[in-house]
Amino acid sequence: MSGEAWLYLFAVLINAVNLFLQVFFTIMYSDLECDYINPIDLCNRLNTYIIPEAAVHAFLTFMFLINGYWVPLILNLPLLAYNAKKYAPPLYIFFLFPPTDSAGAASQLRGQVKADRNLRIIDNTHLLDATEIFRKLNVHKKESFVKLGLHLLFFFFYLYSMIVALIRDDTK
Amino acid sequence: MSAPYDGYGQQSPADVAYAGQPQEGFEQAPAPTAPASAADHGKKKKRGYAAQAYDFGAGANSAANPQPAAGAQPYGAYPQPQTPTYPAGYPGQEPQPVAPTYGAAPADVAPQYGAPQPQGQGYGGYPAPDAAYPAPVAGGVSGPGVPGAAGLSQQMAGMNLGPGSQPQAQPGQAARPVALNQLYPTDLLNQPFNVSELDLPPPPIVLPPNSSVTPSPDANCSHRYVRSTLNAVPTTHSLLKKSRLPFSLVIQPYGALHDNDDPVPIIQDQIIARCRRCRTYINPFVTFLDHGHRWRCNMCQLTNDVPQAFDWDAAMQKATDRWARHELNHAVVEFVAPQEYMVRPPQPLVYLFLFDVSYAAVSSGLLATSARTILDSLNRIPNADRRTRLGFIAVDSSLHYFSIPKDDDENGDTNMLVVSDLDEPFLPVPQDLLVSLSESRQSIENFLTKLPAMFQNNQSNGFALGPALRAGHKLISSLGGKMVVLGASLPNLGIGKLDMREDKKLLGTSKESSLLQTSNSFYKSFAVECSKNQVSIDMFLFSSQYQDVASLSNLPRYTGGQTWFYPGWNAGRPEDAIKFASELSDHLSSEIGLEAVLRVRATTGLRMNAFYGNFFNRSSDLCAFPAFPRDQCYVVEVAIDESLTKTVVCLQTAVLHTTCNGERRIRVMTLALPTTTNLADVYASADQQAIATYFSHKAVERALSGGLDAARDSLQNKLIELLQTFRKELAGGSMGGGLQFPSNLRGLPMLFLGLMKNVGLRKSAQIPSDLRSAALCLLSTLPVPLLMQYIYPRLYSLHDMPDNAGTPDPETSQIVLPPPVNLSSERLVSYGLYLIDDGQTQFLWVGRDAVPQLLMDVFGVEDRTQIRVGKGSLPELDNDFNERLRAVIYKSRDHMSKGVGSITLPHLYVVREDGEPSLKLWAQTLLVEDRADQGMSAAQWLGILREKVSQR
Numbered sequence A: 001m002s003g004e005a006w007l008y009l010f011a012v013l014i015n016a017v018n019l020f021l022q023v024f025f026t027i028m029y030s031d032l033e034c035d036y037i038n039p040i041d042l043c044n045r046l047n048t049y050i051i052p053e054a055a056v057h058a059f060l061t062f063m064f065l066i067n068g069y070w071v072p073l074i075l076n077l078p079l080l081a082y083n084a085k086k087y088a089p090p091l092y093i094f095f096l097f098p099p100t101d102s103a104g105a106a107s108q109l110r111g112q113v114k115a116d117r118n119l120r121i122i123d124n125t126h127l128l129d130a131t132e133i134f135r136k137l138n139v140h141k142k143e144s145f146v147k148l149g150l151h152l153l154f155f156f157f158y159l160y161s162m163i164v165a166l167i168r169d170d171t172k
Numbered sequence B: 001m002s003a004p005y006d007g008y009g010q011q012s013p014a015d016v017a018y019a020g021q022p023q024e025g026f027e028q029a030p031a032p033t034a035p036a037s038a039a040d041h042g043k044k045k046k047r048g049y050a051a052q053a054y055d056f057g058a059g060a061n062s063a064a065n066p067q068p069a070a071g072a073q074p075y076g077a078y079p080q081p082q083t084p085t086y087p088a089g090y091p092g093q094e095p096q097p098v099a100p101t102y103g104a105a106p107a108d109v110a111p112q113y114g115a116p117q118p119q120g121q122g123y124g125g126y127p128a129p130d131a132a133y134p135a136p137v138a139g140g141v142s143g144p145g146v147p148g149a150a151g152l153s154q155q156m157a158g159m160n161l162g163p164g165s166q167p168q169a170q171p172g173q174a175a176r177p178v179a180l181n182q183l184y185p186t187d188l189l190n191q192p193f194n195v196s197e198l199d200l201p202p203p204p205i206v207l208p209p210n211s212s213v214t215p216s217p218d219a220n221c222s223h224r225y226v227r228s229t230l231n232a233v234p235t236t237h238s239l240l241k242k243s244r245l246p247f248s249l250v251i252q253p254y255g256a257l258h259d260n261d262d263p264v265p266i267i268q269d270q271i272i273a274r275c276r277r278c279r280t281y282i283n284p285f286v287t288f289l290d291h292g293h294r295w296r297c298n299m300c301q302l303t304n305d306v307p308q309a310f311d312w313d314a315a316m317q318k319a320t321d322r323w324a325r326h327e328l329n330h331a332v333v334e335f336v337a338p339q340e341y342m343v344r345p346p347q348p349l350v351y352l353f354l355f356d357v358s359y360a361a362v363s364s365g366l367l368a369t370s371a372r373t374i375l376d377s378l379n380r381i382p383n384a385d386r387r388t389r390l391g392f393i394a395v396d397s398s399l400h401y402f403s404i405p406k407d408d409d410e411n412g413d414t415n416m417l418v419v420s421d422l423d424e425p426f427l428p429v430p431q432d433l434l435v436s437l438s439e440s441r442q443s444i445e446n447f448l449t450k451l452p453a454m455f456q457n458n459q460s461n462g463f464a465l466g467p468a469l470r471a472g473h474k475l476i477s478s479l480g481g482k483m484v485v486l487g488a489s490l491p492n493l494g495i496g497k498l499d500m501r502e503d504k505k506l507l508g509t510s511k512e513s514s515l516l517q518t519s520n521s522f523y524k525s526f527a528v529e530c531s532k533n534q535v536s537i538d539m540f541l542f543s544s545q546y547q548d549v550a551s552l553s554n555l556p557r558y559t560g561g562q563t564w565f566y567p568g569w570n571a572g573r574p575e576d577a578i579k580f581a582s583e584l585s586d587h588l589s590s591e592i593g594l595e596a597v598l599r600v601r602a603t604t605g606l607r608m609n610a611f612y613g614n615f616f617n618r619s620s621d622l623c624a625f626p627a628f629p630r631d632q633c634y635v636v637e638v639a640i641d642e643s644l645t646k647t648v649v650c651l652q653t654a655v656l657h658t659t660c661n662g663e664r665r666i667r668v669m670t671l672a673l674p675t676t677t678n679l680a681d682v683y684a685s686a687d688q689q690a691i692a693t694y695f696s697h698k699a700v701e702r703a704l705s706g707g708l709d710a711a712r713d714s715l716q717n718k719l720i721e722l723l724q725t726f727r728k729e730l731a732g733g734s735m736g737g738g739l740q741f742p743s744n745l746r747g748l749p750m751l752f753l754g755l756m757k758n759v760g761l762r763k764s765a766q767i768p769s770d771l772r773s774a775a776l777c778l779l780s781t782l783p784v785p786l787l788m789q790y791i792y793p794r795l796y797s798l799h800d801m802p803d804n805a806g807t808p809d810p811e812t813s814q815i816v817l818p819p820p821v822n823l824s825s826e827r828l829v830s831y832g833l834y835l836i837d838d839g840q841t842q843f844l845w846v847g848r849d850a851v852p853q854l855l856m857d858v859f860g861v862e863d864r865t866q867i868r869v870g871k872g873s874l875p876e877l878d879n880d881f882n883e884r885l886r887a888v889i890y891k892s893r894d895h896m897s898k899g900v901g902s903i904t905l906p907h908l909y910v911v912r913e914d915g916e917p918s919l920k921l922w923a924q925t926l927l928v929e930d931r932a933d934q935g936m937s938a939a940q941w942l943g944i945l946r947e948k949v950s951q952r
């Protein structure tokens, strides 16, 4: 088996994991709607998986990058950007106000962000918040659905790419 | 009855009268001669006095200041040329209509204080409070504002509330059993809003005859407890959407801090009939079947058995009358709950006080004042079952616990135990930290007496609030209860440490909203943890510097508590000390509920969609309150999922709670509303105050998530949307330059303007974020009457108040208030004396040309410059005017008469028009209809609305 086939096999597996996670998320959200689970437990349970999900996806995208597979890389970039924006607000602010901007407000804000970056990580703005979960349930559900669809598409794409690579291996 | 809401109907006749006799208002001018004679032979010398004093004052004024002609003139002949100056601000509006309204306009002061007098004569000296002031208005534009009509429609409303009692309701109307409220479109530009319209009750709920099983007048829920934004419910979601109006309930389960002040029928026999399927409590709107053996649920239509105890008293062995049962006669009842309604035995009332003992708290006198207040309030803390427990923790850079012995313990002594480990705060001793109020009363008193001295030389600047909260939580989590935080500094140690993040440069910019958000997630996650363990937190905050109210207010927000903010508080000022002591004492005396949950059930097809207020949503339709306060209200948004087929829908609110006497109870409030397929009915029955309350909650949510600009914009857009919808669908689309809106919603534009100009939402670079956050807390918790006053404050003209104002009404023995005046500085005359009251702060405004006699009577000083401006109180002088004035000021603070419970004791600020500018500016920000800072005036606002509405 060639490197390409291995990479896509890896992608298929990673993707399957993410696919399952999103199915799990979707089920949990509908459980919450039907009052089978209380919001505190739901948030505790789902929050354990939120970072791994994003990290695994970021790692896969990184693998495509260093191996120079541009098509899957471009396919994955939007999702990566979305996750980055959501999970790393300090980074986001940094991009919005580049260091050349000396206006008081921005640099102050940036300084603050820098100062309590540690705090920010504890702050977990990207995690589910039990106090607001019912207000934002629809948003979360929608996000979960979209991600589910994306991962499903990726899954078939990786599978197809893997098979193509294997066939190419055989024909060599 | 065919047009049951005649209060609004007055509109059109008034118009007609107006068109016919445009001069009427002016013809009232000679009236002042009448009062003079009336005053002379007034029955009581006392009552005539004010008028005389004023005549004298006026003379003095004109003599002393010949130059300010404007001030003196109104006393002489009616000055024609002045009239047009007043309404000039309103584009396209005839000048005449305004003059007769309430006489606060500079020009017609004379008829104003003159007019009620002859009226009084007509009524034989003491007119009823409401009947007294139609006189100046009668010829005026504001038909709907006529309080006499308000009284009338109130009576009508009362009749309509008891639908079962309607043999008098005309059943002869073929098409529909009862006509719903009629739509009275008015033009906001030609007939300006009058503040007294806010005193009108909401459009009555018109139910078909015999909707309820008993003819009781209380069969439907009073608007004091539950108000619907729509008193006629659209049958379909699409009609609701087309109306653009919100459908939600504003729920205020308690009308007072104590049961005695607002009693509700209590069902003691523990017979609770509920629907088997939807768990609805039996209520006046069910139907009985099978000769009364079964009842059909009015929510889900399931047939249930009637408990035998409804007709047969097993204990007494005799028949009882089911029709006498409270739950079939009253929409608001309280059931005493049996064992099944308890997860555990009812918990005792627990108060755990967390004292800030850092340097800031000690030096401002906070520690001494709070200890003293708690000591004085020990008798007021509910303790009927003698189970109430108290605990105390003092916090600076370490935690100080106090082990308090029982009174009968011979060698017992109060011990202070200091723990400096903030990371893992532990309880140094297992017991005696939370002691019974009854058993340790003496020791608690001794402890509270000694407490201030223990820390009087404390120099520590630390305030380890987070660790203290965790320790307190550990201490009471097995029982649940209240933690009361008395903090004077920014928490700066341990978990939950906060930073000084406010930057003056951020204020007024789009970044400002980040300051209103929580900066440390501890305050959310800990609040959730507390809610789980039935612990509620109240924050009393006193810092003179930044304290991050935004973060701290999360603790009360999710645990059913409240945030009270006293900026720049210092016990050295008696007013500050009195205000806080009175509020804390009332707070502790309040009969709160414990371990409460609130749920709203409704007719099939309706669904509770979103909940707003201070609580935690434990599931999609259940709000959890570790402690249930009596001075807050909640908003529940209702969605129409399926088309409604019935003519009446019901919404039942149930609050399951433990009283502070250890009794498990359920307070049930059932509201029945008619349905309609007609958009006009929906608009005609919309309740402007409930709508404003809903949007106040929405705006706060929007401000916290999307920023202040977004919140203000969404308010403005919503109003434009409503005006457009009304114009397009109901006003025929082509109304020329006018701004059409139904008479029952006429106040909405001003309420929205007031909301946008409230300190919580106003565009300004001057408002510290702590003040904003505290205001947002109020905007999302205040009961409707207080919220209306908070966003559209009350302005009373005092120098010319009617003779009966400030004296008790002979019938109700309530103090009579002067008629309220619109919030515009054009209504203030330079020689006047005014009270501006937003429920949180009162301003006594002294005009620049106030006459010496007035000053002498009110303040006991000769000259304006001798008046003590700023925070203070009115001197008690032995004269009639001073007495009445004080009575008015106290009455204006009276929450009971507004039908709500509240602990707030407003500060009184004396403001001189030519005095300290910052104070004057502050008072002026309450004049909502004025142009100020970056806010627009009422005229500009209406202009913008009109422009936008006609654009699209």
Ligand SMILES: [Zn+2]
Binding pocket: B275, B276, B277, B278, B279, B280, B297, B298, B299, B300, B301, B302
């Ligand atoms: Zn039912």
